[in-house]
Amino acid sequence: MDERTLKRLEYDKVLEHLARYTISPLGRERVFSLRPVTDRQAIHTMLAQTTQARELLRLEPGADFGGWHDIRQYLQRVVRGAVLEPQELLETGQTLGACRRIRKFFAERPGRYPLLEEIALTIGNFTELEKKIARAILPGGEIADDASTALSTIRRRLQRAQQQVKEQLESIVRSPAYQKYLQDPIVTIREGRYVVPVKQEYRAQVPGIVHDQSASGATLFIEPMAVVESNNEVRRLQVAEKQEIARILGELSGAVAARGEELALSLEALGQLDFILARARYSEHLDAVEPRLLPAPRLNLRQARHPLLSGSVVPISIHVGYQFDTLVITGPNTGGKTVTLKTVGLLALMAQSGLHIPAGEGSELGVFDEVFADIGDEQSIEQSLSTFSSHLTNIVQILNQVGQGSLVLLDELGAGTDPAEGAALAQAILERLHEMGAKTVATTHYSELKNFAYARERVENASVEFDAITLKPTYRLLIGKPGSSNAFEIARRLGLAPDLVERARSFMTAEQVQVADLMQQLERARQQAERELEEARRMRQEAEGLKERYQALRDELAARRESILARAREEARQLVKRARQESEEAIRELRARLADEAARVREEAIREAREKLAVMQERLQVGAPRPKPEPGVIPESVSVGQTVFLPRFNQRGTVVALPEAGEVQVQVGMIKINVPLAELRLPAEDDTSRGEVRVASLVQDKTRSISTRLDLRGLRAEEALQEVEKYLDDATLAGLSRVYLVHGKGTGALRAAIQQQLKTDRRVKSFRLGEHGEGGAGVTVVELV
Numbered sequence: 001m002d003e004r005t006l007k008r009l010e011y012d013k014v015l016e017h018l019a020r021y022t023i024s025p026l027g028r029e030r031v032f033s034l035r036p037v038t039d040r041q042a043i044h045t046m047l048a049q050t051t052q053a054r055e056l057l058r059l060e061p062g063a064d065f066g067g068w069h070d071i072r073q074y075l076q077r078v079v080r081g082a083v084l085e086p087q088e089l090l091e092t093g094q095t096l097g098a099c100r101r102i103r104k105f106f107a108e109r110p111g112r113y114p115l116l117e118e119i120a121l122t123i124g125n126f127t128e129l130e131k132k133i134a135r136a137i138l139p140g141g142e143i144a145d146d147a148s149t150a151l152s153t154i155r156r157r158l159q160r161a162q163q164q165v166k167e168q169l170e171s172i173v174r175s176p177a178y179q180k181y182l183q184d185p186i187v188t189i190r191e192g193r194y195v196v197p198v199k200q201e202y203r204a205q206v207p208g209i210v211h212d213q214s215a216s217g218a219t220l221f222i223e224p225m226a227v228v229e230s231n232n233e234v235r236r237l238q239v240a241e242k243q244e245i246a247r248i249l250g251e252l253s254g255a256v257a258a259r260g261e262e263l264a265l266s267l268e269a270l271g272q273l274d275f276i277l278a279r280a281r282y283s284e285h286l287d288a289v290e291p292r293l294l295p296a297p298r299l300n301l302r303q304a305r306h307p308l309l310s311g312s313v314v315p316i317s318i319h320v321g322y323q324f325d326t327l328v329i330t331g332p333n334t335g336g337k338t339v340t341l342k343t344v345g346l347l348a349l350m351a352q353s354g355l356h357i358p359a360g361e362g363s364e365l366g367v368f369d370e371v372f373a374d375i376g377d378e379q380s381i382e383q384s385l386s387t388f389s390s391h392l393t394n395i396v397q398i399l400n401q402v403g404q405g406s407l408v409l410l411d412e413l414g415a416g417t418d419p420a421e422g423a424a425l426a427q428a429i430l431e432r433l434h435e436m437g438a439k440t441v442a443t444t445h446y447s448e449l450k451n452f453a454y455a456r457e458r459v460e461n462a463s464v465e466f467d468a469i470t471l472k473p474t475y476r477l478l479i480g481k482p483g484s485s486n487a488f489e490i491a492r493r494l495g496l497a498p499d500l501v502e503r504a505r506s507f508m509t510a511e512q513v514q515v516a517d518l519m520q521q522l523e524r525a526r527q528q529a530e531r532e533l534e535e536a537r538r539m540r541q542e543a544e545g546l547k548e549r550y551q552a553l554r555d556e557l558a559a560r561r562e563s564i565l566a567r568a569r570e571e572a573r574q575l576v577k578r579a580r581q582e583s584e585e586a587i588r589e590l591r592a593r594l595a596d597e598a599a600r601v602r603e604e605a606i607r608e609a610r611e612k613l614a615v616m617q618e619r620l621q622v623g624a625p626r627p628k629p630e631p632g633v634i635p636e637s638v639s640v641g642q643t644v645f646l647p648r649f650n651q652r653g654t655v656v657a658l659p660e661a662g663e664v665q666v667q668v669g670m671i672k673i674n675v676p677l678a679e680l681r682l683p684a685e686d687d688t689s690r691g692e693v694r695v696a697s698l699v700q701d702k703t704r705s706i707s708t709r710l711d712l713r714g715l716r717a718e719e720a721l722q723e724v725e726k727y728l729d730d731a732t733l734a735g736l737s738r739v740y741l742v743h744g745k746g747t748g749a750l751r752a753a754i755q756q757q758l759k760t761d762r763r764v765k766s767f768r769l770g771e772h773g774e775g776g777a778g779v780t781v782v783e784l785v
Helices: 003-008 011-019 025-032 040-059 072-078 086-107 114-120 127-136 149-174 200-205 225-258 260-286 337-351 387-401 419-435 447-455 487-493 498-506 510-623 685-705 717-734 749-759
Strands: 188-190 193-199 208-213 219-224 292-294 299-304 316-320 326-330 364-366 370-374 406-410 439-444 459-467 472-479 643-646 651-660 663-668 671-676 709-711 738-742 764-769 779-784
Touching (some): 003 011, 003 370, 011 025, 011 260, 011 337, 040 114, 040 260, 040 292, 086 114, 086 127, 086 225, 086 260, 149 193, 149 219, 193 200, 193 208, 193 225, 208 225, 299 337, 316 439, 316 472, 326 337, 326 447, 337 364, 337 370, 337 439, 419 439, 419 447, 487 498, 643 663, 709 717, 717 779, 749 764
Parallel strands (some): 326 439, 326 459, 406 439
Antiparallel strands (some): 188 193, 299 316, 299 364, 459 472, 663 671, 738 779
């Protein structure tokens, strides 16, 4: 691009604004070396980089890409064998740390910002070198004790030696024999050696080496002979410390030099990232967008704003290269024609530099091979060039270089000379540019150029709007409508006497006056139509807004209705569920009550049957003959453990308790019963054997047939209770001490019913739930008496 064109369009000022958003000298250098390019792929890449960087700033505003320094000079020196100073090494280490952070940032986000990631991956990995420098150099630029084992040892010895010298001198200072010789009781340093201040007149009383004296000469700073050797040790260690530090700095500088080329490439990448992020920050500041790149050299800018204007800026919309290739803009001075030209040219240059443009979404720009501009008054006294000559010189140069891919911007074409000749010359220039295929935007005051635009294909008129009522420019660009200069109205508004304005109007021909009046009437009609159209649009927007509100309310009511119905259905479902649960609970309670009632009725029936049997027995006993007494000898007394025979059961038993109230407790097998003493007999040998055989046989059968586990799963509570009752009888008879009732976990109802019955059973000693390995809560373990 022509540098004079860049200067005329104030491209350099855009770069100055852009440079404010860099954080490094490398980024600033890239900004000021930035120039528009014509490679469409390169432009596309740069615009995409800016877009990705702006997305990064939006999504991750806290991302840290700073903290590094421009160490190029350090690298240049170090590769030539120079040793870096501690502060220079510190800045180098900080730069290495920034390389690590930035590389890690993009490595943790693969594919999110691909173009920036591609640059970041060229940054080297200097982790070991960074650690080595950080271990050796402290933040203040001092060498750390841990920089090397030798340095740590030297410094510890130096500290002890300095402390020893101080202690020796402190003893001298505090000594009564020396106090009268000292100017002040202090220890100080002169020429790197510890000394004491001695009065001049007592020089001979304090043997030692004089290193300095006060300005008045009254005080001598003497190193006593007693500490000379200790001071020599201190100096020797200090020299050793410096030598070790020099060795450490040389080693670190050599490590930096070994990776100097890789570091230089990493710096280039850091500078490139800084440059791209500056473009993104500038885009945010301008509220800019990425334009769509077109394959052909043309432009369509929507709501475009000049990037250097601040405050409230009226945007313009302009297009060239679609229905027309040449646009002729007319209108009054101060109406914004020149700003329009600069906006078009500057936005084209920015887009071809990879910068976002301050325009609306949907803006499009092609790639122009050249952008030419002749804008402003370039009158030169030194070259004896008038304004006209200066403009014409620029146009001649443009005509010599222009081509089909060129964008040409001409301000006040043909001005500075005779109007008729200037207008004719302007038409000829526009015609030539049009024939050469250039995209041209020109501003003028000549009415002849308006007619030229009407008479030529692919040439269009445009104007900057002028409010005929307020007599002020609106700065809006109207394509397809020529404008008038409105010189008389502007002169009147600026205070020119009305009679002078009317006199000036009288010099115009009747045809010119008619045309001017007609154009003013048309302008007023157009503005009135635009106001009415704007009002209609506003009312339409209000109507659409009301329609949207109505639809939103309708949708909201439908949603509320559906929500209410859904809530009602849910409440009904919950009511049904609760009713079902309550009914099931009632049924369970009823079943429990019926079971209890059945048990009570059963017990009552058994009691009544027993009473009836007793009555019948009494009747039978009353009517029947008395039974013969059982044979055998009735014992007069018994003792615990004595074997007796029970004729009623035809079994032998063992006395387990002494007689009480005429009854004796006898255990028959596993059963203990109370019988009257009169019903016992001393056992005969044959009776005893017969009873033993019968009991043993019964017990043995039960022991062989019964299991220690009873599975009750799947039974109803009343069925399970009957099974438990029968099972406990058999288990007791079989002599089992522990049994397992398997009821399962389930709802716990069966377990509760079984355990409730076990609480009142005299055969049960205790019960508990099963432990791990016994079945857990699904089994009740019963200990029998």
